[in-house]
Amino acid sequence: MLADLREEFKKLSLDTSSGETKFPAVSSPYNGVRSVEYAKTHLASPNPAFYDIGDWIGNCANFTSQCLWYGFGDDNRV
Template identity: 45%
Template sequence: MPDIIPYDRAAAVAYAHQWAYSRNPAFFDYEEIGGDCTNFASQCLYAGTGVMNFTPTYGWYYIDPNQKAPAWTGVEYFYRFLTRPETNPGPFGMVAALEQLEPGDFAQFRFQKEVFGHTPIIVEIGDPPTLENTLIAAHSYDADYRPLSTYFFQEIRFLHVLGAYPPERRPSESENNRPGPFRF
């Protein structure tokens, strides 16, 4: 089992507050072509983990607007990547109840369609947590400190981030050429 990188929740939430009402120029704004919510959620998650997974198609990464994994911007793909059973590089988590959430976790909404369509980041949680005192930041209807209770949805699910698996370490050239302890 690889080491687990702790999720820096404070960094993820600080990033969410900083960019809730604007756009980080290092990332493309997908607002006009389907929405920017999961792109923003991924940026926040990356701010808290610092690890991407560059596996084509099934990874979670952003290089530029045309070189990104579906999980970076797609609600359902983000969910599938975060809850994957494999221990490959990148953040991972689990489906959770409202009571298990912490700032830096995520909510996902299903509105009138069959699929989930929005991914805000949780920035503050009351005690005990309710939909009224659980506050989010989001793009695509930009918001910060917005109560979950102000959304009209058919279903909501929550994703609790557990940490990140480190990037794969590749041996350096000198390590590849170094003799092992039992070489003859």
């Protein structure tokens, strides 16, 4: 698996003029700012589009996954 990952990373080209990596069309780069925006919006009042687990441990993991999910650009449930 590690060899496959190395090959995949080799295929990504670095645009030296902007310093940014060009991602394949099917990829979705992570945007931490979007995650933070989601967290600030839904910290006090949970997003009703998601199931409320009802305990601190499950809700914490659930909320964290929602923040990450939103950071990758998927906001269909928001």
